[in-house]
Amino acid sequence: MGAALRFNVMHFMPYVHLPENHKEYKSTWVSFPNKYYDPHKGLDLYNQYLSQLVLADKLGFDAIVVNEHHNTVYSMMACPSLIAAALIPQTTNARICVWGTPPNFTLPNRLAEEYAMLDVMSKGRLEVAFPLGTGMEYWSNPVNPATAREKFRESLKIILQAWTEDGPTTHYGQYYTYRFLNPWPRPFQRPHPPCYIVGTGSPETIEIAAEYGFGYASVFVTQQAAAELNDNLRQRAASYGNTLRPDQFPLQTWVYVAETQEQAEREFFGHFQHFFEDFARTSPQFLAPPGYLSTDQLKIRAEMADKMHGGFDFNAISKSFFIAVGTPEKVANQLGEWSVKMKTSHFNNVMHVADMPHWKTVKNLTLFAEEVMPRLRSRSTPSYRMAAE
Amino acid sequence: MIRFERETFVINGVKTVVFTAGHGEPVVFFHGASTLEGFEFCQSWSERHRVIVPHHPGFGESGDDPNLTEMHDYVMHYLELFDTLRLDRFTLVGLSLGGYLAAKFASEHGHRVKKLALIAPSGMIDPQHPMIDMLAVPGEQVPGLLVSNFEVMKKFLPEKPDLDFMAERYREATTVARLLWEHPGDPKFMRYLHRIRVPTMIIWGDEDKVIPVGQAETWRKFIPNADIKIFKGAGHLVHLEKPEAVEAMSNFII
Numbered sequence: 101m102g103a104a105l106r107f108n109v110m111h112f113m114p115y116v117h118l119p120e121n122h123k124e125y126k127s128t129w130v131s132f133p134n135k136y137y138d139p140h141k142g143l144d145l146y147n148q149y150l151s152q153l154v155l156a157d158k159l160g161f162d163a164i165v166v167n168e169h170h171n172t173v174y175s176m177m178a179c180p181s182l183i184a185a186a187l188i189p190q191t192t193n194a195r196i197c198v199w200g201t202p203p204n205f206t207l208p209n210r211l212a213e214e215y216a217m218l219d220v221m222s223k224g225r226l227e228v229a230f231p232l233g234t235g236m237e238y239w240s241n242p243v244n245p246a247t248a249r250e251k252f253r254e255s256l257k258i259i260l261q262a263w264t265e266d267g268p269t270t271h272y273g274q275y276y277t278y279r280f281l282n283p284w285p286r287p288f289q290r291p292h293p294p295c296y297i298v299g300t301g302s303p304e305t306i307e308i309a310a311e312y313g314f315g316y317a318s319v320f321v322t323q324q325a326a327a328e329l330n331d332n333l334r335q336r337a338a339s340y341g342n343t344l345r346p347d348q349f350p351l352q353t354w355v356y357v358a359e360t361q362e363q364a365e366r367e368f369f370g371h372f373q374h375f376f377e378d379f380a381r382t383s384p385q386f387l388a389p390p391g392y393l394s395t396d397q398l399k400i401r402a403e404m405a406d407k408m409h410g411g412f413d414f415n416a417i418s419k420s421f422f423i424a425v426g427t428p429e430k431v432a433n434q435l436g437e438w439s440v441k442m443k444t445s446h447f448n449n450v451m452h453v454a455d456m457p458h459w460k461t462v463k464n465l466t467l468f469a470e471e472v473m474p475r476l477r478s479r480s481t482p483s484y485r486m487a488a489e
Numbered sequence: 490m491i492r493f494e495r496e497t498f499v500i501n502g503v504k505t506v507v508f509t510a511g512h513g514e515p516v517v518f519f520h521g522a523s524t525l526e527g528f529e530f531c532q533s534w535s536e537r538h539r540v541i542v543p544h545h546p547g548f549g550e551s552g553d554d555p556n557l558t559e560m561h562d563y564v565m566h567y568l569e570l571f572d573t574l575r576l577d578r579f580t581l582v583g584l585s586l587g588g589y590l591a592a593k594f595a596s597e598h599g600h601r602v603k604k605l606a607l608i609a610p611s612g613m614i615d616p617q618h619p620m621i622d623m624l625a626v627p628g629e630q631v632p633g634l635l636v637s638n639f640e641v642m643k644k645f646l647p648e649k650p651d652l653d654f655m656a657e658r659y660r661e662a663t664t665v666a667r668l669l670w671e672h673p674g675d676p677k678f679m680r681y682l683h684r685i686r687v688p689t690m691i692i693w694g695d696e697d698k699v700i701p702v703g704q705a706e707t708w709r710k711f712i713p714n715a716d717i718k719i720f721k722g723a724g725h726l727v728h729l730e731k732p733e734a735v736e737a738m739s740n741f742i743i
Contacts, residue, residue: 239625246666247558385627388659390666395656402652 109156110165115173116455127382129172129236159469163195170240188222202233203255212262213283224288229296246391263292301329310336315348322420349444353422357467375454428471491535504552508542511535515579519587524549547664584608596684605689614674618703637696637724682711689715694723
């Protein structure tokens with residue numbers, strides 16, 4: 101029997117009330133003036149977004165995914181653990197995925213404790229992912245991008261040591277000294293909540309996932325890059341003696357389901373364009389602070405950057421990324437096809453985009469849960485089974 | 490004109506490229522936070538001096554060493570390089586970040602420095618005349634900040650966007666970030682500046698957009714005998730904009 105398909109709802113909780121003159125700003129990240137944030141509007145948005153995620157749990161989605169960004173309209177989740185804490189008492193079955201706080205922006209013991217708290221409070225529903233953090237976050241937090249990757253590795257080691265070894269233990273490293281690493285509480289799940297690395301596929305982050313046997317939650321990765329990333333990760337993991345399961349390759353998709361194809365495209369398109377043009381708009385400088393990338397990676401990404409941040413060509417983007425928009429039948433077929441191609445059983449679906457109104461998001465979630473999930477779950481053709489196994 | 494010869498040394502594991510021209514009393518030039526604008530300006534000194542221009546680790550043709558994380562590591566690097574080159578005592582000239590390094594070297598190892606010349610040096614924490622945080626300046630805006638007359642910069646810049654050029658600047662910015670991202674200023678540097686007792690010249694352009702010329706007077710507080718020369722109508726790279734600035738240094742280092 102194959103592993104069950106898994107459906108997440110991933111939310112960014114954007115601040116959607118951009119000022120009329122927002123195009124005057126090259127970036128809606130890092131330096132975009134926070135005078136444009138109205139806490140009253142923010143309150144309404146938090147309530148709306150939280151209700152969408154609570155609905156996702158009721159509708160039978162397997163997991164709810166929250167994430168961390170700073171200084172940007174793109175996300176109001178500067179501290180995703182707070183969102184997770186708000187969701188836990190309002191949800192019953194869905195896994196709560198904090199994907200996640202960059203360990204570099206907090207203290208490793210504190211992150212180990214924070215996640216352990218959420219895991220205990222949710223009775224073991226927590227999953228975590230460790231991002232390095234985008235380049236933009238390194239302009240917003242007082243952490244050196246040039247040493248970010250080494251520091252990240254050391255933080256990860258400390259967190260796992262805190263979760264897997266009986267304390268007190270010690271850690272004497274380059275960035276941190278722990279004379280008594282002994283965090284209370286400890287995670288509900290043993291040895292620890294399921295872990296992923298989250299990233300855009302840099303060789304360094306893939307290596308970490310491979311070494312620890314973690315899943316890799318790729319974000320903003322093109323179809324071709326994702327296929328290469330997954331194959332590469334499987335091979336690298338094998339070299340450490342780790343075999344990864346299909347559910348350890350969450351596939352980030354943008355999904356919008358409606359009654360007809362035409363209606364789906366009409367209802368979705370504007371928000372998606374707004375997302376790429378305005379919410380993901382940032383500058384090359386902010387994307388790559390000094391030392392954040394190797395010079396080789398810098399060259400590769402400099403050529404990609406225009407496509408991904410701020411430029412919009414729907415045909416190019418829909419071919420590049422995993423975007424399923426249409427009737428339940430079409431979306432189910434599309435996801436089924438990607439499941440086989442990418443050898444994954446795990447869909448990380450973005451179902452609210454930019455300024456998408458509440459009613460569309462609710463409809464999207466409902467149609468997906470009631471019309472798409474049953475279609476995919478009832479299929480057990482050999483190819484799907486093979487993909488899931 | 491005497492041509493520079495290029496030599497490569499390995500100093501404590503770091504490939505270090507050194508350009509040398511001429512004979513006579515040695516003069517060492519420390520470049521700034523980029524090798525972009527070269528060092529041709531000091532070629533004329535080679536008629537009377539042995540001119541030595543090393544590329545700092547992480548810049549230009551020298552290799553990278555991520556373990557060099559503070560200015561003091563560069564002081565140690567140069568102690569070892571100068572020993573290797575059998576340079577006992579020499580005149581030290583430093584530009585911008587290289588001026589910071591030269592002053593730091595002179596405050597710690599004054600007996601090895603005959604004379605010190607600083608061109609718009611960084612390193613000073615001066616709240617009344619703050620330096621621009623160059624790490625926060627978008628790459629495309631950097632060249633315009635360096636000079637008063639942009640024509641001077643043009644020959645150092647590619648005509649079209651050039652990925653390799655951009656990558657090299659990114660690499661040099663990475664080296665600077667290792668040193669200065671978290672702490673752009675080090676109060677300890679100023680604490681020991683008074684130890685500089687060798688003849689010192691400080692030159693500055695009065696239109697410097699990177700480090701305000703007002704900092705020149707702040708330097709005087711730490712090095713009271715310094716000969717400060719301000720050049721009108723020049724920016725940060727005053728030595729490229731004003732031949733008189735190079736001439737003043739030439740007369741000083743003789």
